[in-house]
Amino acid sequence: MKLNLLLCLVFIAAVCDALPSVPDFEDFEQVKQRCDKKAGNGTFDKVKTARDQTETCLHNLVDLETVEKELEEAKKTGSMDEVFLKYCKKRPQMKNCVKIFYDAFEPCLEEDEKNAVNLTANVVSELGNFACFKDGDRLAMFVAEGGVECIKSRSDGIQNCFNKTIKFNPDTFSLNTIPKLTVNKKFCDDLTEIQGCVVTDLEKCEESTPANIIEAVFKFIKKTVCKDITKRHVVY
Numbered sequence: 001m002k003l004n005l006l007l008c009l010v011f012i013a014a015v016c017d018a019l020p021s022v023p024d025f026e027d028f029e030q031v032k033q034r035c036d037k038k039a040g041n042g043t044f045d046k047v048k049t050a051r052d053q054t055e056t057c058l059h060n061l062v063d064l065e066t067v068e069k070e071l072e073e074a075k076k077t078g079s080m081d082e083v084f085l086k087y088c089k090k091r092p093q094m095k096n097c098v099k100i101f102y103d104a105f106e107p108c109l110e111e112d113e114k115n116a117v118n119l120t121a122n123v124v125s126e127l128g129n130f131a132c133f134k135d136g137d138r139l140a141m142f143v144a145e146g147g148v149e150c151i152k153s154r155s156d157g158i159q160n161c162f163n164k165t166i167k168f169n170p171d172t173f174s175l176n177t178i179p180k181l182t183v184n185k186k187f188c189d190d191l192t193e194i195q196g197c198v199v200t201d202l203e204k205c206e207e208s209t210p211a212n213i214i215e216a217v218f219k220f221i222k223k224t225v226c227k228d229i230t231k232r233h234v235v236y
Contacts, residue, residue: 031044031047035047038107043104046104053100054097057096057100061093061094061097062087067087070083075143078144080139080143081139084132087136088128123221123224130220138213141209141213142213145209145210146207146210147213147214150202150206150210150211151210154201157204158201161197161201162194165193166190188225188226191218191222191226192222195215195219198214202214
């Protein structure tokens with residue numbers, strides 16, 4: 001898991017469900033072959049067009065450089081919650097931007113991959129609700145208490161926490177090697193292990209608030225994903 005994804009979850013979580021990394025498929029020949037084989041010639045070209053439309057749509061709604069400048073100014077007046085509220089209100093529009101890409105790409109996916117995408121989207125959407133609670137107070141507190149700086153300063157430790165538990169090699173990644181996402185006891189135990197490792201590392205920062213908020217984020221994810229784990233194993 002890349003560090004920028006963790007930052008997204010806690011810093012721009014208010015709009016994260018609409019700001020994913022839209023993939024660059026230029027070098028993914030297997031993606032073109034799969035899309036055109038499953039849904040007919042020309043499908044891959046539609047996916048690329050939709051990707052560009054989604055990127056433009058999102059950029060028109062949220063420019064991260066502008067957000068950063070707005071937050072810097074808001075810090076001076078203690079009004080960062082107003083900035084986050086502004087972008088929290090844009091979440092429905094952002095979801096529509098992402099839908100443009102997903103609708104085009106969905107025919108390229110197998111059923112288990114569609115389910116995995118839907119699960120991930122639901123979790124990220126719930127994180128957006130978590131972040132936007134009380135007009136973005138949690139995000140404002142996180143930034144005000146040095147949360148972004150804390151995460152940046154502990155980037156190596158955080159990365160190691162994920163690497164120790166999640167075995168993922170980006171060099172060998174392809175759509176043909178995506179594993180099924182299985183939400184079971186092991187998955188939830190791994191999540192707990194990562195949580196403990198990351199929080200312990202963040203507690204080395206000067207302020208305790210960032211570690212506390214990140215711990216709350218992990219607990220929220222587990223509550224959302226693992227709530228039925230004692231009843232059944234869910235395979236996506």
